[in-house]
Amino acid sequence: MATLQEKIEQVRREFDRTPKPTAKQLIAYPQDSLGQLLGYYLLNANHGQNVYADNEDVLHLLIAEESSIKEDFALYFYLFGNGCNSLRTWATMGIAMAVCPIYLPYFYKRYRQGKNALRFYDIDHLGLLYQPVEKVKQAFMII
Template sequence: MKTLRYLLLEQLYEWSKFPYRFLFKKEGPWGVPVKELLRYPIESLGYHLGCFLLRHNFTSEPQLEDHDVYHVLTGSGISVPEEIAMQFYLFGNGKRSMYLYTVMAVGTALFPDEIKRFWKAFKTGRKAHPFYHLNFLKLLHQPLSTLQYTFKISAI
């Protein structure tokens, strides 16, 4: 059973998607359906992204596709603490945004028992070469392992 803190963060995320897209995302949606992603070569980022979406019964949120790619690259899960840890990872990697700061602050306040996980994710993100700014749509054909090796991306 989910506790109130899980439900609260999930609801905040749902409420924040539209304003975040409207205010901060200037590029258009990728428009690449899961079936098309699964046609990429098995070793590619695109194929692994398709598998991630299929495994979790997700579709990519328009203009927020990079978020799913971060999950694939870092091997992070989809639980609320894992989502927050991924934001700490990205912060360690150099990403800066009001949205990221808000998730980190609210996440730390609601999940103080996960601070060690968040700190570890931050340190792991610092060890990787900056990758948060890449145009992942253009990299879907690249082997996942090559991207992880090139950017020194380790699993959270």
């Protein structure tokens, strides 16, 4: 019988075998699809053409209103409202509250928006890359 640690390692190996598209490949996705916009986002963020997309990049594209430190912090408040209860989320929110207390009302607003959206933080976002962005946002009630 496999231990929990062995099962975790098995899942991790399976996940690592799943091919992730590069920014250059993503740009070839259908017009206005999540994949194409993710490809442009990765290129514009100076990640390069051969960087691989991951779920965090997809979440940033769906949730963040702009690319800034404030929005990077607000992303984790949104995810916490959506049900993400990870150590990384807690740590980031703690740092955000300590470093940017002036934005607490905005962070709370983003938390409430995450609470009102359908749970989506833990799905395989890479499977949605061919879908239009607006369709994905509507499906999960992302504001």
